[in-house]
Amino acid sequence: MAGTLLEQRMIRWLCGLAGYASETEGEDCAASASAESLAHGAAGSALSGQERASAQGRHSDRSGEGSSPSTELLPHETTPRVRQPDSLNAAKPDGVFTSGGTQSNYMGLLLARDRFCMSRWHWNVRELGLHPAASRMRVLCSEAAHFTVKQSAAQLGLGEQAVVSIPVDSQHRMRPDLLEQQLTQLRDDGLLPFALVATAGTTDFGSIDPLPELAAIARRHDLWLHTDAAYGGALLLSDKHAGLLAGLDLADSIAVDFHKMFYQPISCGAFLLRDRHDFRFMRQLADYLNPAEDEEDGVPNLVTKSVQTTRRFDALKLYISLQHIGRLAFGEMIDYTLELAGGTAALIRQEPAFELMNEPVMNAIVFRYVPASCPVGRSPEEWSDELNVRIRSTLLSEGTAVLARTKANGRLWLKFTLLNPRTELKHTKQILQKAKEIGKALEAGG
Numbered sequence: 001m002a003g004t005l006l007e008q009r010m011i012r013w014l015c016g017l018a019g020y021a022s023e024t025e026g027e028d029c030a031a032s033a034s035a036e037s038l039a040h041g042a043a044g045s046a047l048s049g050q051e052r053a054s055a056q057g058r059h060s061d062r063s064g065e066g067s068s069p070s071t072e073l074l075p076h077e078t079t080p081r082v083r084q085p086d087s088l089n090a091a092k093p094d095g096v097f098t099s100g101g102t103q104s105n106y107m108g109l110l111l112a113r114d115r116f117c118m119s120r121w122h123w124n125v126r127e128l129g130l131h132p133a134a135s136r137m138r139v140l141c142s143e144a145a146h147f148t149v150k151q152s153a154a155q156l157g158l159g160e161q162a163v164v165s166i167p168v169d170s171q172h173r174m175r176p177d178l179l180e181q182q183l184t185q186l187r188d189d190g191l192l193p194f195a196l197v198a199t200a201g202t203t204d205f206g207s208i209d210p211l212p213e214l215a216a217i218a219r220r221h222d223l224w225l226h227t228d229a230a231y232g233g234a235l236l237l238s239d240k241h242a243g244l245l246a247g248l249d250l251a252d253s254i255a256v257d258f259h260k261m262f263y264q265p266i267s268c269g270a271f272l273l274r275d276r277h278d279f280r281f282m283r284q285l286a287d288y289l290n291p292a293e294d295e296e297d298g299v300p301n302l303v304t305k306s307v308q309t310t311r312r313f314d315a316l317k318l319y320i321s322l323q324h325i326g327r328l329a330f331g332e333m334i335d336y337t338l339e340l341a342g343g344t345a346a347l348i349r350q351e352p353a354f355e356l357m358n359e360p361v362m363n364a365i366v367f368r369y370v371p372a373s374c375p376v377g378r379s380p381e382e383w384s385d386e387l388n389v390r391i392r393s394t395l396l397s398e399g400t401a402v403l404a405r406t407k408a409n410g411r412l413w414l415k416f417t418l419l420n421p422r423t424e425l426k427h428t429k430q431i432l433q434k435a436k437e438i439g440k441a442l443e444a445g446g
């Protein structure tokens with residue numbers, strides 16, 4: 001029970017952080033107050049008055065003295081970061097902890113599918129299975145979206161064929177103009193677009209789709225907007241960079257992972273929902289677990305909001321981390337890794353032996369070693385790919401570094417994902433130096 005209340009409190013805080021919050025929150029504030037007194041009474045009883053005083057919300061907690069990162073608590077935030085247009089304020093947000101982005105993306109598309117079938121055909125998918133016309137339903141996302149969008153479509157009975165990929169611009173963000181075109185085309189073809197998945201932090205490049213533009217298109221075309229912020233969601237903790245996520249609050253649902261840039265042990269993620277009413281599509285009542293009478297009596301139960309039944313108490317990890325580290329210090333760690341990425345990208349750009357693929361928006365940098373020449377009889381592309389594969393495996397076998405690899409524009413690339421705030425520029429510099437030496441040696445026939 002205490003776990004349920006603490007999870008709900010964390011979810012409320014996350015919804016506020018994401019910009020989800022209604023102005024007419026009398027009921028929620030009351031619920032929040034009681035959950036907080038519970039937390040203070042139990043987990044938080046050792047807090048000093050000063051610590052409590054420093055926890056008066058994100059704006060005051062950073063202005064004053066006495067708000068050192070170590071004493072900053074989970075902010076008791078009820079003020080939304082971004083004020084929403086009036087029409088959206090009626091909805092009350094909610095959410096649930098999940099095993100990660102995979103499950104959160106699945107849940108977003110499940111609710112989207114079922115709401116669409118209900119509103120279009122008065123068809124209850126949970127009871128009846130898929131509607132006969134479901135094979136015409138379409139989900140749109142960028143070509144840089146996570147593979148779990150396709151995986152979810154497959155698991156939801158729509159098939160991978162239901163996923164339509166929209167091309168990206170030079171910075172790997174979905175192109176709204178092509179999205180519009182595609183939507184028109186789909187409608188002309190008699191197909192049924194029902195959901196749009198935006199990505200805030202693509203896995204390879206950390207690119208953030210133009211969220212406000214996509215939200216406007218989603219609203220115009222009556223699409224469920226799910227924003228996959230599994231990687232990028234942590235930017236919300238940073239005062240400097242949270243602006244990159246402007247428009248996040250316009251999504252119907254959001255995926256955010258805490259086992260990535262929130263530095264939590266695996267597994268820990270959340271699914272946030274702008275209108276908690278939409279959870280009705282997955283609500284299951286079991287007499288022995290969460291009987292209807294309990295609901296009427298207001299007994300909270302998270303089973304009705306999860307695709308899992310028994311779950312680990314993952315909210316506790318995040319709660320404890322935020323209490324001990326504080327949002328401020330979390331934000332500073334993230335800011336630091338973004339700076340480090342900028343510095344590392346500059347090193348790569350200055351070095352003729354490397355090609356930098358992206359100016360990092362977050363802390364992912366994609367680059368490759370560029371051979372000075374190509375042996376006779378080899379294609380320059382193949383040769384480049386081979387050298388980069390061998391540079392990577394040598395760095396690994398020598399114990400220097402584990403670089404990720406990816407494919408883009410038909411080429412093989414190396415990748416830094418600089419999440420660790422203890423990594424310094426001198427470290428990435430050493431790795432690059434070493435990578436170059438290995439490349440040169442290989443070219444010289446070594």
Ligand SMILES: *Cc1c(COP(=O)(O)O)cnc(C)c1O
Nearest residue numbers: 100101102103146203230231257
């Ligand atoms: C990591 C990631 C996922 C998958 O999340 P898991 O936590 O591994 O289930 C989905 N989308 C994006 C953008 C990711 O970075």
